[in-house]
Amino acid sequence: MQQNIYDNDTFFENFRGLRSDEINFNEVIESPIITAMLPDLKGRKILDIGCGMGQHAMQYSKAGAASVLGIDISEKMLAFAKENNSADNIAYRRLAFEDLEKIDERFDLITSSLAFDYSEDFGKLMKEIYALLDDGGYLVFSTSHPISTAYDGVYDRYTRTEDGVRLYANLHNYGIEGERHFKWVVEDYEVYHRMISTLINCIAGAGFVIEECRESKVPDDILAKYPDRFGGVVHQPDFIFFRCRK
Numbered sequence: 001m002q003q004n005i006y007d008n009d010t011f012f013e014n015f016r017g018l019r020s021d022e023i024n025f026n027e028v029i030e031s032p033i034i035t036a037m038l039p040d041l042k043g044r045k046i047l048d049i050g051c052g053m054g055q056h057a058m059q060y061s062k063a064g065a066a067s068v069l070g071i072d073i074s075e076k077m078l079a080f081a082k083e084n085n086s087a088d089n090i091a092y093r094r095l096a097f098e099d100l101e102k103i104d105e106r107f108d109l110i111t112s113s114l115a116f117d118y119s120e121d122f123g124k125l126m127k128e129i130y131a132l133l134d135d136g137g138y139l140v141f142s143t144s145h146p147i148s149t150a151y152d153g154v155y156d157r158y159t160r161t162e163d164g165v166r167l168y169a170n171l172h173n174y175g176i177e178g179e180r181h182f183k184w185v186v187e188d189y190e191v192y193h194r195m196i197s198t199l200i201n202c203i204a205g206a207g208f209v210i211e212e213c214r215e216s217k218v219p220d221d222i223l224a225k226y227p228d229r230f231g232g233v234v235h236q237p238d239f240i241f242f243r244c245r246k
């Protein structure tokens, strides 16, 4: 089911607060890894899917992209992006990734950061992205790791010592795919859980070659400085990343 939680006032305000915090999962973990996996951006025609507040679009623009089209379902996210992350070579458009067939351009790089968690039909999404790429083009994306989405919110994510120290990450129904609901920013946050093999088979089934896969890891200095904040990531990678080639 298509959802647009980022236009919910409470969710948007809370997410904006989290995202603008200097030490947040996006800046400290997601962004450095996806950046390291990107091809040279100079002269590229880029589509950023689920562009949110436009931080990545601005990064790609500054790195020399010929053009960046950022699409997102949320009006509030796009309004923030237009106000704070605009440049001559960036365009923003309100469009859901379920409607990619409405795009009549082709790209040589398609990126997406943490938006595919909300895709019900990941196989269809991969096929539609493949069709939007030039031959030899890249898809580089991150999504929540299947180990992280194998969770249902009714128990602690971790088995802990009596003092609360995280000993193990818990998995719930890893093999049962589909909608998952838990508390994150709002009481009822919804994502889709998929097994790792499903991610890989949907990517390959669309025709892509997977060139690289990474799992999130917190830099040692950040972990030492903020053990409470990022300590769980040692047990459980929050994000998974793929670089795929057409």
Ligand SMILES: C[S@@+](CC[C@H](N)C(=O)[O-])C[C@H]1O[C@@H](n2cnc3c(N)ncnc32)[C@H](O)[C@@H]1O
Pocket (backbone or CB within 6 Å): 002, 003, 004, 006, 026, 049, 050, 051, 052, 053, 054, 055, 056, 071, 072, 073, 074, 077, 095, 096, 097, 098, 112, 113, 114, 115, 118
């Ligand atoms: C976690 S945010 C990430 C935003 C941005 N990529 C970043 O790295 O900061 C997820 C984004 O996906 C967008 N999104 C969710 N469902 C979508 C859909 N069906 N089509 C397009 N965008 C969607 C949300 O509105 C939100 O902006």
